[in-house]
Amino acid sequence: MTDLHLMRTLTQRNDTKIVLLVMDGLGGLPRQPGGPTELEAANTPHMDRLAREGMLGLMHTVANGISPGSGPGHLGLFGYDPLKYVIGRGVLEAVGIGIQLTGEDVAARGNFCTVDKNGVITDRRAGRISTEECARMVSLIDDLKIPAAELIVRPVRDYRFTLILRGPGLSPRLNETDPQKTGLTPLVVEPQDDTPEAAHTAGLVNWWVNQVRERIKDQHPANMVTLRGWSKEPGLPGFDDVFKLKAAALAVYPMYKGLASLVGMTVIEGLAHLRDQLDALKKYWTSFDFFFVHYKYTDSRGEDGDFDAKAKEIEKVDEVIPAILEQKPDVLVITGDHSTPAVLKSHSWHPVPVLFWAPGVSRSNPDVMGFGESQCLKGALGQFTAAELMNLVTAHALRQAKYGA
Amino acid sequence: MTDLHLMRTLTQRNDTKIVLLVMDGLGGLPRQPGGPTELEAANTPHMDRLAREGMLGLMHTVANGISPGSGPGHLGLFGYDPLKYVIGRGVLEAVGIGIQLTGEDVAARGNFCTVDKNGVITDRRAGRISTEECARMVSLIDDLKIPAAELIVRPVRDYRFTLILRGPGLSPRLNETDPQKTGLTPLVVEPQDDTPEAAHTAGLVNWWVNQVRERIKDQHPANMVTLRGWSKEPGLPGFDDVFKLKAAALAVYPMYKGLASLVGMTVIEGLAHLRDQLDALKKYWTSFDFFFVHYKYTDSRGEDGDFDAKAKEIEKVDEVIPAILEQKPDVLVITGDHSTPAVLKSHSWHPVPVLFWAPGVSRSNPDVMGFGESQCLKGALGQFTAAELMNLVTAHALRQAKYGA
Numbered sequence: 001m002t003d004l005h006l007m008r009t010l011t012q013r014n015d016t017k018i019v020l021l022v023m024d025g026l027g028g029l030p031r032q033p034g035g036p037t038e039l040e041a042a043n044t045p046h047m048d049r050l051a052r053e054g055m056l057g058l059m060h061t062v063a064n065g066i067s068p069g070s071g072p073g074h075l076g077l078f079g080y081d082p083l084k085y086v087i088g089r090g091v092l093e094a095v096g097i098g099i100q101l102t103g104e105d106v107a108a109r110g111n112f113c114t115v116d117k118n119g120v121i122t123d124r125r126a127g128r129i130s131t132e133e134c135a136r137m138v139s140l141i142d143d144l145k146i147p148a149a150e151l152i153v154r155p156v157r158d159y160r161f162t163l164i165l166r167g168p169g170l171s172p173r174l175n176e177t178d179p180q181k182t183g184l185t186p187l188v189v190e191p192q193d194d195t196p197e198a199a200h201t202a203g204l205v206n207w208w209v210n211q212v213r214e215r216i217k218d219q220h221p222a223n224m225v226t227l228r229g230w231s232k233e234p235g236l237p238g239f240d241d242v243f244k245l246k247a248a249a250l251a252v253y254p255m256y257k258g259l260a261s262l263v264g265m266t267v268i269e270g271l272a273h274l275r276d277q278l279d280a281l282k283k284y285w286t287s288f289d290f291f292f293v294h295y296k297y298t299d300s301r302g303e304d305g306d307f308d309a310k311a312k313e314i315e316k317v318d319e320v321i322p323a324i325l326e327q328k329p330d331v332l333v334i335t336g337d338h339s340t341p342a343v344l345k346s347h348s349w350h351p352v353p354v355l356f357w358a359p360g361v362s363r364s365n366p367d368v369m370g371f372g373e374s375q376c377l378k379g380a381l382g383q384f385t386a387a388e389l390m391n392l393v394t395a396h397a398l399r400q401a402k403y404g405a
Numbered sequence: 406m407t408d409l410h411l412m413r414t415l416t417q418r419n420d421t422k423i424v425l426l427v428m429d430g431l432g433g434l435p436r437q438p439g440g441p442t443e444l445e446a447a448n449t450p451h452m453d454r455l456a457r458e459g460m461l462g463l464m465h466t467v468a469n470g471i472s473p474g475s476g477p478g479h480l481g482l483f484g485y486d487p488l489k490y491v492i493g494r495g496v497l498e499a500v501g502i503g504i505q506l507t508g509e510d511v512a513a514r515g516n517f518c519t520v521d522k523n524g525v526i527t528d529r530r531a532g533r534i535s536t537e538e539c540a541r542m543v544s545l546i547d548d549l550k551i552p553a554a555e556l557i558v559r560p561v562r563d564y565r566f567t568l569i570l571r572g573p574g575l576s577p578r579l580n581e582t583d584p585q586k587t588g589l590t591p592l593v594v595e596p597q598d599d600t601p602e603a604a605h606t607a608g609l610v611n612w613w614v615n616q617v618r619e620r621i622k623d624q625h626p627a628n629m630v631t632l633r634g635w636s637k638e639p640g641l642p643g644f645d646d647v648f649k650l651k652a653a654a655l656a657v658y659p660m661y662k663g664l665a666s667l668v669g670m671t672v673i674e675g676l677a678h679l680r681d682q683l684d685a686l687k688k689y690w691t692s693f694d695f696f697f698v699h700y701k702y703t704d705s706r707g708e709d710g711d712f713d714a715k716a717k718e719i720e721k722v723d724e725v726i727p728a729i730l731e732q733k734p735d736v737l738v739i740t741g742d743h744s745t746p747a748v749l750k751s752h753s754w755h756p757v758p759v760l761f762w763a764p765g766v767s768r769s770n771p772d773v774m775g776f777g778e779s780q781c782l783k784g785a786l787g788q789f790t791a792a793e794l795m796n797l798v799t800a801h802a803l804r805q806a807k808y809g810a
Contacts, residue, residue, distance in 0.1 A: 006488065010471070053438055360748070363755055364435060366779050382788040384469055391470025395754040402752050403467050404474035404487065405497050 004242045006403070007079065007390065011244040016330035016397040018245070018290045019281070022077060023317055024070075024256075025299030027339025027352040027373065031307055038298075038307055038342060039353060040372035042314040046321035047334060047355060048370030054332075054357030056368050057381025059389065061338055067349040073337030074259045078292075079243065079390030080236060087262065088172065088231020093162045095258030097154055101233040106170040106201060109229040110153075110161040111178060112137055112222035119185045119213075119224070124178065125159045126222035134159060137222050144211045146204045163227060165204060171197035174205065176228035186226050238264035239290075243394055248284050250277040251294035260292055274316065278323050285327050293324075299347075302340030310342050331396045332357045333389070334371075354389075356381060358396035409647045411808070412484065412795065416649040421735035421802040423650065423695045424686070427482060428722055429475070429661075430704030432744025432757040432778065436712055443703075443712055443747060444758060445777035447719040451726035452739060452760060453775030459737075459762030461773050462786025464794065466743055472754045478742030479664045483697075484648065484795030485641060492667065493577065493636020498567045500663030502559055506638040511575040511606060514634040515558075515566040516583060517542055517627035524590045524618075524629070529583065530564045531627035539564060542627050549616045551609045568632060570609060576602035579610065581633035591631050643669035644695075648799055653689050655682040656699035665697055679721065683728050690732050698729075707745030715747050736801045737762040738794070739776075756788060763801035 028038035061076035062068045063083065071092045072082030087095075090107035101107065112134065114123035129137070135155040142153040149167030156162055173192040179185070189205045191198030209225065216223050239247050241264075249260030249267045257267045266288070268280045277293055284291075295317055301310035324332065334357075339350040353376045356362065365380040381392075394400045433443035466481035467473040467488065476497045477487035492500075495512035506512065517539065519528040534542070540560040547558040554572030561567055578597040584590070594610045596603030614630065621628050644652050646669075654665030654672045662672045671693070673685050682698055689696075700722055706715035729737065739762075744755040758781045761767065770785040786797070799805045 006468075006471075359438070361434065361753075363778060364439060365782060366439065367782070378782070380782060382463075382782075384788075388469040391468065391754070393470075395470045395472065400470075400472060400754070402472040402474050404477035404492070405494060405501075 004080070004237050007394070008237070008242045010400045010403060011242070011394050012399055012401060013244045014397070014399055016289070016399060017285065017327065018331045018393055018397055019293060019324055019327075019329045019333070020077065020291065020393070021293045021295070021317070021324065021332065021334045022074075023295045023298040023314060023334070023336050025302045025338060025340025025347065026314070026336025027341070027348070027350045028302065028307075028310065029341035029343050029350065031343060037373050038302070038310040039314055040374065041307070042311040042318070044314060044318040044371055046318050050321070050332070050334070050357045051355050051368050051371040051375060053359065054355060055362050055365055055381050056371065056376040056379025057354045057356065058351035058373070058376045058379075058383045059335060059354045059386050060351050060383070061386040063385065064351070065349050067347045068338040069347065070255055070337060071259060074256065076386030077335070077337055077389060078239065078263050079387065080263065081387040085234060085236055087234050089229025090162070090172070090231040091233055093156055093160070093229065094164055095262065096255040097156055097162060098254030098258060099152065099154065099162070099164065100261065101164070102166065103233055103235065104166065104168060104170060106165045106172045106230060106232055108163045108227045110163050111226045112159045112161070113186070113224050113226055114221045115185070115224040121179065121182050121184060121186065121224070123221065124182060124226070129159050129222055131155060131157050133222070134161060137216065137219065140219070141212050141215055144208060144215065146208050149204055151208065159222065165201065169197050170201045171195055172201075172230040172232050173198040174202055174230045176226075176230070177209070178226035178228050186224060189227070234262065236263050240264055243290075243390060244399060245290040245394075246288045247290040247292060248288040249292045249294070250280050251292070252277070253294070253296050256294040256296070265292060274320060278320055281324065281327060298336070299340045302342050303345055305342050305345040307342035330358060331393055333393060351383060354381060356392065356396075361396050361398070409485070409642050412799065413642070413647045415805045415808060416647070416799050417804055417806055418649045419802070419804055421694070421804060422690065422732065423736040423798055423802050424698060424729055424732075424734045424738070425482065425696070425798070426698045426700070426722070426729065426737065426739045427479075428700050428703040428719060428739070428741050430707045430743060430745025430752065431719070431741025432746070432753070432755050433707065433712075433715065434746035434748050434755065436748060442778050443707070443715040444719055445779065446712070447716040447723070449719060449723040449776055451723050455726070455737070455739070455762045456760050456773055456776040456780060458764065459760060460767050460770055460786050461776065461781040461784025462759040462761065463756035463778070463781045463784075463788045464740060464759045464791050465756050465788070466791040468790065469756075470754050472752045473743040474752065475660055475742060476664060479661065481791030482740070482742055482794060483644065483668050484792065485668065486792045490639060490641055492639050494634025495567070495577070495636040496638055498561055498565070498634065499569055500667065501660040502561055502567060503659035503663060504557065504559065504567065504569065505666065506569070507571065508638055508640065509571060509573060509575060511570045511577045511635060511637055513568045513632040515568045516631045517564045517566070518591070518629050518631055519626045520590070520629040526584065526587050526589060526591065526629070528626065529587060529631070534564050534627055536560060536562050538627070539566060542621065542624065545624070546617050546620055549613060549620065551613050554609055556613065564627065570606065574602050575606045576600055577606075577635040577637050578603040579607055579635045581631075581635070582614070583631035583633050591629060594632070639667065641668050645669055648695075648795060649804060650695040650799075651693045652695040652697060653693040654697045654699070655685050656697070657682070658699070658701050661699040661701070670697060679725060683725055686729065686732060703741070704745045707747050708750055710747050710750040712747035735763065736798055738798060759784075759786060759794075761786060761797065761801070766801050766803070
């Protein structure tokens, strides 16, 4: 595994084009021992051909045996070791609903909760109110003001919302106010270090919470809030700086657009369907070096536990491979950010299948017949960690100088 | 990956014999998809037999996706993590032409350049003068003297020369004098830290540069010099200290003799051909534990882009395998320091094939039919990093104590 400093030193520009096609949660498991995985059950003639021509492998996007969240999974794909570069929960929540953070913002995850007349929490999730009710609750408090900082409050999902403080001299070094069990009152926000910024921010947040308490005390079941995951935009080294790649993100969902923007990719807005993403690929082909194309529904159907529907989503992606190849990419990588086996209905630790296609400069894996987890075991890339992926990508794009003389 | 401290702790002496046979730039690529690589195209009956009897694998000499220079590639082979142990460019240049450095030497890479009458650089490489012209230019300046340090100036190749200052209290913490573009004058050497050694060395170098300017100002096209890659001999932990191996280097080219000497191997001088190297192997068999045998021409033909000629060079090495086996080595490793695919005409990032033969104590890879990149995918050693190679070597030579009780 190599670090970003090494990549920054070695990478150079040329006119090669790279496509990273991510099927979210691609990796799967067989329904019964010896059976096919979702990817193996899917009919994928185009990817099977590329697998025979290119190289397969299995990739740990965080580390062997670790189940990645979407944030760390994508950071790994983008070449940022997710064990080293950590995105705070508050920031991830804000990014996930499409809020563009500035370097001075402090973000938190908020929960609506239920308190009794003494202010003691009786339900930490306010009866798991619906997203619509969450939006109504947010509309009751999103006009509250505090001095010296702008406030952004947005509903996320169910009982969860995001709170962002925007202004000079703010610090995320604050304690979480959720006491983690019922029968206790929400904690007061206190600074976690001796800086004036932390004290200042704690004061502002407590001021806001007191206004919120007063404003929603007669609502039901949500009549109070807790806050956690205090964090700032992580200030990741820029993708262009490290890899010398002008990168475009072609994604539909805010979370993935947000993650791409955190590493400095240009987010192409207004894409609603895979067809839009392909049109954008064609439209912007000459304007960028690197295209991150994200497809969400493989993960969604895996989370649903619907094996057949997940396989169908993989087939939909296979159908657009010819349109990608028409652009004549020099390097095409088809993979996932983590596995989401339908049998587990959740993200899992299983390494993700990788199809790495770079005509003319890649090794061969002559025993490989098509794209699938078991075929990947015979692939030329072996098993590796995502932090190595961008080494391979820039190398195969002939965008790397040799290391030492 | 383990560090040298662990090896130092575990290794012990016995009377086993080890041969590390390095075909420079061994790894290759097929000329067309599905075709053989250079190694696979070569007729290598002896190595094929050893591959079936021993173990194959694929090795990253620096890291996955990184193209190694000769220095880092060999450091990796010798068990020194090349991302941790860095040999400066000045030292590598000196070592590459066979200069034995002492611990007090400071070495730089020099370029002859062209300046106009105002001293402004008009050509950073002096029209890429020939090596012969470089030698003539060096002969004009190699008698210049400075106080308190001996000077060594030697031509390297084309417009490049090496400068070594030898004396007490010298420091390589100096800036480079090449401004990296034309239209500027060469920079004055300044110390890069506050030590008296850096100030002293900067003063000496400027003194020398001023004499050089005066001496060659009427020459053409080379009439000035720039200096960079300031470095000292890296003081690597000794091969014998770390691995408890008395090692001999049987190499023809100065660069590889120099690299071996940097880790403390005994360099056998006067070897011009592979046959000489084999004679030396026989002659010194009882005097050393470990023999590094280096063969350059596989890399040369790869750099030429001559696939067939590279395959022929591999065949020449195969022919001498019986002579090596006659010595009855306990461990024989046949590999490269990096790949040099003829189709790329350059060093590349592709992992190098490894043939690891240690009769009686090695695992088997029953699916392996012969020595080649695709066969290596089925090899018992899998894919690994060169920093692990010497673990395996000393282990199979039964020269390692177990770790912990």
